[in-house]
Amino acid sequence: MISLSQVRKDYSSEVAIGPVDLQIPAGGITALVGPNGAGKSTLLTMIGRLLGIDSGTIEIAGYDVATTASKDLARIVSILRQENHFITRLTVRQLVGFGRFPYSKGRLTVADEEIVSRAIDFLDLGDLEGRYLDQLSGGQRQRAYVAMVLAQDTEFVLLDEPLNNLDMRHSVQMMQHLHRAAAELGRTIVIVLHDINFAGHYADRICAVKDGRVVEFGTPDEIFTDDVLTRVFETPVRVIEGPAGPLAVYY
Structure with missing residues (x-):
């Protein structure tokens, strides 16, 4: 609650x-x-x-x-704000991996990678996980950010x-x-x-x-x-x- x-x-x-x-x-x-x-x-x-x-x-x-x-x-609790701008060029998978930071501190384990994969699949991003964010449509980018939040688990x-x-x-x-x-x-x-x-x-x-x-x-x-x-x-x-x-x- x-x-x-x-x-x-x-x-x-x-x-x-x-x-x-x-x-x-x-x-x-x-x-x-x-x-x-x-x-x-x-x-x-x-x-x-x-x-x-x-x-x-x-x-x-x-x-x-x-x-x-x-x-x-x-x-x-995880939160996604309206303004989502990463200066560094990231792929979809790299972005979603940031959701695991509270647990991995940037060093993803096999278990972390499995959770990232599940979040990517859940948002139907499997075909896009190697693409850079600036190569995506607005809707695809938004799904990637939501996948990042879900990966925070x-x-x-x-x-x-x-x-x-x-x-x-x-x-x-x-x-x-x-x-x-x-x-x-x-x-x-x-x-x-x-x-x-x-x-x-x-x-x-x-x-x-x-x-x-x-x-x-x-x-x-x-x-x-x-x-x-x-x-x-x-x-x-x-x-x-x-x-x-x-x-x-x-x-």
């Missing part, structure tokens, strides 16, 4: 995140949704300790994020807008991969999404963030109502029944 208690981040007298009280159960996919500038990515990076908090506590699987040693935290995985710059086909494929990772590998995935319909179709829980606070938390069935989505996004939203479940229509 990921637990946030009275978590707050102050930027100015007018801009702040929190206070946030939130309990994210273990297992499945939890999607963070909300308007631009709502604080979704900030909340995720605070959970992953890439950004400090000004007050409150965050715990992951009972470990205090603020005080747990980095080497121990890296075996519990943590129960909790935090992903900040992994669908960024992906077209519809590759976005669907990415969400299918993540759904499989949660179901087949037992990962707890917390993901920032802009497309509410991807959240509704693939997530087990939806956390709506607005003005730096959690305003709604529940199952897709609980969140996917005209009133809730209209209130969260401050624009008229109508939920209709689509061929694969409810769809949010906005215009």
